[in-house]
Amino acid sequence: MLILSRKTNEKIMIGDDISISIIDIRGDQVRIGVEAPKTVKVYRQEVFDAIKAENEAAAASTPVFPEFNFDARRESL
Numbered sequence: 248m249l250i251l252s253r254k255t256n257e258k259i260m261i262g263d264d265i266s267i268s269i270i271d272i273r274g275d276q277v278r279i280g281v282e283a284p285k286t287v288k289v290y291r292q293e294v295f296d297a298i299k300a301e302n303e304a305a306a307a308s309t310p311v312f313p314e315f316n317f318d319a320r321r322e323s324l
Contacts, residue, residue, distance in 0.1 A: 259267040264284055271278040276279060281289050289297065 253259060253269045255269050257269055261267070261322045265287065268280040268282070270278060270280050283289055313314055
């Protein structure tokens with residue numbers, strides 16, 4: 248892990264097209280801004296974890312219509 252110190256209005260660059268700006272520091276909270284291409288998804292960790300858990304639950308769930316075998320159809324394509 249890379250650890251950097253930054254002050255308000257300073258940035259961190261990730262590659263050529265992603266920047267993280269320090270917007271404000273108040274007590275133990277830091278407000279940051281993220282500039283990234285629209286193709287790059289940016290989430291807070293707790294939101295990312297919730298999305299991941301929902302995706303895993305959906306993948307493990309029983310189909311609503313068990314009489315349709317979608318996996319067999321995919322294999323024939």
